[in-house]
Amino acid sequence: MARTRGSWTGGTLTVRSLLKPQDAARAVFHPAWIPQPLDPSVERLKRFRVIAGAVASLGVFTFIEGGFDFTELLENAMTASVVLLFLTPLTVGAMLWVWRRGGTVRQLRVPLLNSLKLLLLFVGCVAALLLLVRTTNAAGSMVMILAVGLTMMWMLIFTAYGAVRVSGNFFGTAAVHRCLPPLLAVVTSWLMAIPDLVTGDLHGLSLTLGIVFILGAPVTVTAIALLEMGRLKRRYGIRLKAHPATFAATPAPVPGPVPPMPPAGAPYLPPQGNPYGHPYAPGGQHPYAPHPQPPYHPQAPYAPHPQPPYHPQAPYGG
Numbered sequence: 001m002a003r004t005r006g007s008w009t010g011g012t013l014t015v016r017s018l019l020k021p022q023d024a025a026r027a028v029f030h031p032a033w034i035p036q037p038l039d040p041s042v043e044r045l046k047r048f049r050v051i052a053g054a055v056a057s058l059g060v061f062t063f064i065e066g067g068f069d070f071t072e073l074l075e076n077a078m079t080a081s082v083v084l085l086f087l088t089p090l091t092v093g094a095m096l097w098v099w100r101r102g103g104t105v106r107q108l109r110v111p112l113l114n115s116l117k118l119l120l121l122f123v124g125c126v127a128a129l130l131l132l133v134r135t136t137n138a139a140g141s142m143v144m145i146l147a148v149g150l151t152m153m154w155m156l157i158f159t160a161y162g163a164v165r166v167s168g169n170f171f172g173t174a175a176v177h178r179c180l181p182p183l184l185a186v187v188t189s190w191l192m193a194i195p196d197l198v199t200g201d202l203h204g205l206s207l208t209l210g211i212v213f214i215l216g217a218p219v220t221v222t223a224i225a226l227l228e229m230g231r232l233k234r235r236y237g238i239r240l241k242a243h244p245a246t247f248a249a250t251p252a253p254v255p256g257p258v259p260p261m262p263p264a265g266a267p268y269l270p271p272q273g274n275p276y277g278h279p280y281a282p283g284g285q286h287p288y289a290p291h292p293q294p295p296y297h298p299q300a301p302y303a304p305h306p307q308p309p310y311h312p313q314a315p316y317g318g
Contacts, residue, residue, distance in 0.1 A: 007032050021154050025161035029122065033114055034172045038236055042228055049185055049224040050167040071137070074130045077163070081123045084188060088119055088171060091187050095180065095240075102243025111175035119171040122162055129155045178232055179240040182225030189218035 010032030017023040037043045092112070096105055105112075132152050136145055170181035196214050232238040237247055 021158035022161045025158045025165060029118065029162040029165035030169060031114070031118065031172065033111070034169050034175055035178075038178070039231065042231055045224050045228045045231075046168055046181070049182065049221055049228065050164060071133060074126070074133060078126050078130050080188075080192065081126045083191065084171075085119060085123050087188060087191060088173075088184060089116070091184055092173065092176070092180065095177070095183070098241055099243035103245035107245050108176055111172070115172045115176060118166065122166050122171070125155070125159045125162060129159050177240075177244045178236075178238045179229050182228045183240065186218075186222050186225045189221040193218045 008031045009027040012032075013024065013027040017027060037046075092115075096108075129152070132148065132155060136148055136152060139145075167185075168181075170184045173180035173184060193214050196210075229240060233240075239247075
């Protein structure tokens with residue numbers, strides 16, 4: 001998909017895409033300024049990280065403890081969004097302090113502001129959806145439910161797809177540094193699990209299940225993120241502690257051997273004939289050339305009275 005530099009959606013958000021909330025979410029929450037992935041294997045690791053991060057953010061205990069509650073699910077999503085609203089700038093600020101010797105903040109100002117806009121946009125969508133659901137439930141009117149039902153369903157699909165997108169690119173922070181998305185995923189997942197560990201709140205689960213469900217997601221996210229950052233370092237030289245200005249964002253592939261170009265003009269043909277000359281032609285002459293030279297008389301070919309090699313003498317004198 002072609003992307004336009006300087007544009008948020010790169011021209012992918014059209015009137016037709018607005019009819020499909022998943023297409024609109026793809027255009028809005030994965031904007032054109034986010035860099036393309038470097039490696040398909042890193043993208044596969046990112047998908048596993050997104051799944052584990054969703055489990056860590058929303059909590060599987062929502063489905064285990066007393067059944068599924070849609071309002072509680074949205075409240076958990078809103079809590080996670082508020083945590084991200086404060087946690088993401090703090091983490092990025094800490095990394096800017098680490099990178100201070102390799103470059104300046106001014107060099108990263110544009111991607112930093114774009115990432116902040118994307119974060120605020122997502123938090124605003126979650127808050128609007130939660131407010132819409134609460135207003136509809138509080139009204140208790142069938143007319144109200146029917147009136148806003150389609151809008152609420154569109155917003156629900158739009159926000160859900162947006163959550164998947166921002167979990168993969170982590171609010172476009174890959175435009176700042178390729179290692180920021182896995183780092184933020186690790187910090188967020190552990191921050192969501194630490195309060196339950198400190199307070200001992202297992203949400204009605206047994207000790208074993210509580211530890212598995214509370215620690216399973218952050219441990220999985222951490223392992224995948226470390227593997228992702230390790231591949232970025234080994235294959236592309238991208239290190240977390242290095243300022244983004246010290247390395248190329250997308251290293252060019254090493255070109256292989258280039259064959260020689262054919263001469264301009266007529267189509268190129270390989271040289272014809274024997275490159276070493278004819279093996280039986282003396283002096284490099286062709287054996288069937290006109291007027292060939294006899295092999296033993298280089299001067300007069302085909303003389304009518306050839307000279308004998310010696311003067312004949314009478315055997316007994318004359």
